[in-house]
Amino acid sequence: MRGWLADVGAGLLVAVLSALGALTGAGEQHHVPLSADLVTAAIAGLAVALGRRAPVVVVVVSAAISVGYLVAGWTIPPLVFAVGWALYQMATRYERRVSWTVSAVCGLLLWGASAFGNPGGDWWTPLALVWLTLTGMATAAGDAVRSRRDYVAEVEDRARRAEQNREEEVHRRVAEERLRIARELHDVVAHHIAVINVQSGAAAFALTRQPEAAGPPLNHIRRASSIVLRELTSIVGLLRQPGEADSARLPQPGLSQLTELLDSFTAAGVRIEHAEHGESRVLPASGDLAAYRITQEALTNARKHGRLDEPVRVTLDWQREDLVIEVTNAVPAASIGGGQETGPAGAGLSIGGPGFGLIGMRERAGAAGGMLQAGLTAGDRFQVRATLPAPPEYGDRL
Structure with missing residues (x-):
């Protein structure tokens, strides 16, 4: 909304200034009807207002009308601001090759119309060279804005991708660590729980038939459970350590x-x-x-x-x-x-x-x-x- 308001305001300003120039008699020496000047002023304002939305169309229309005014003998046609504004807007939106090609063609047409389209004109006159300067400066300003915008967008994209890669790396490391811990828990617990299971069955059988024979199985259960508790304590202690887990902290068997x-x-x-x-x-x-x-x-x-x-x-x-x-x-x-x-x-x-x-x-x-x-x-x-x-x-x- 703000962009539209700014464009409409700029268009109204250009239209008013162009109309004031027509009302003060700027075009009388060229025998241009006042109504034509007012229409041109309205076109200039509309061109500026639409320069951001359809820059190529505005460049073509405003340049064509300006060439007509220059051939008719005007030194500074009413659409001069519209041409520069449209070239600037086009350079901010299109690739450098496209914007500079259109700018060069437009500048050469305006320069040629100003230099050779009316009696007394020449290629080196300052007013003729102004058109090349105007089109070049407007395009250069727009190109600089576009380059800056693309650079900022690229930097932001790199930062976003770096953050995404960092998050993916964190998730990958967490998944790998979970898998490693799962393997360790399985390897540590499975064998010793199996021993406890077998020996507890043997101890239960011995207690009903031969109580004095229950000692060795119970000793095996005690040793296996102690090993499980010790290794689980090591793993839990590792998980409580701040920062990344380091598998080297655990005593690894071999x-x-x-x-x-x-x-x-x-x-x-x-x-x-x-x-x-x-x-x-x-x-x-x-x-x-x-x-x-x-x-x-x-x-x-x-x-x-x-x-x-x-x-x-x-x-x-x-x-x-x-x-x-x-x-x-x-x-x-x-x-x-x-x-x-x-x-x-x-x-x-x-x-x-x-x-x-x-x-x-x-x-x-x-x-x-x-x-x-x-x-x-x-x-x-x-x-x-x-x-x-x-x-x-x-x-x-x-």
Whole structure:
């Protein structure tokens, strides 16, 4: 609304000034009827009022009328302000190439009409050169305004995109941290809760039949629950730290604690056959943690879903550039069928539940630069096979 009011006010001002010039006899020496001067004054005011809305039309109309006045002998036609205003408005809205092309054509036409359209004119006369100056200055002013506006818009757009990228990065980091914490909670809790479940059942059975035999299962429950509480306290303490969470603050297990891990499953009633081939060596931190957690989760799944009458075989094969971990266990025939968790190895195994364990193992292997396969093998056995990078130049032997 303010723009329209300003345009109408400017148009009225130009129309009044042009009409006053006609009434004072500015056009008598050129034998122009007063009515024609008044119409031209009205056109000049209308041109200024519409210059912002339709600058190209205003430029064409006002320039054509001005050329006619110049040829008729006028030195300064009534539409001179309309031409400059329309060129300015056009330069603020159109590309530089378009606005300067129209300005050059318009300026040359007005200059030619002023210099050669009436007797006594010449190309070098000041009044003729004024037209080139007027059109050039009006276009340059409009172009400067447009360039400034485009620059401000670009800066604001960059700031907006930077803020959007920052928010997306924050959301991405939050999602990654939530996923990491979910994996840690699953890995920490699943195994020890499974041990507590088995040992509590054994303790309950012993209390009804042979109370003195309930001691060892209760001791296992106490140790497992203490470990769960200690690790959960570490995770919760990490979450309470200000700023970004740093996984290095948590004591991370690795293959150096593999023997303790296997002993804990043995205490839970799982028979384990452990074999290791090749020359062991230090793994990168991410690979070391992934190797431990994958073995832990595979043994937990074997205890929950496998047949405990046969041993679970855990094999570590130290190859030239990789460490291959295989955890193989027998599965009941009833477990084979629908609801499978498939992997690159082929058919899967119904594990009951959403299967976050296998998903977490694959994510850990991928994060460490390796891969994981899980599926049935010959003889109704389920195998988890993880391949993790183990460059020989990274570290010494374990």
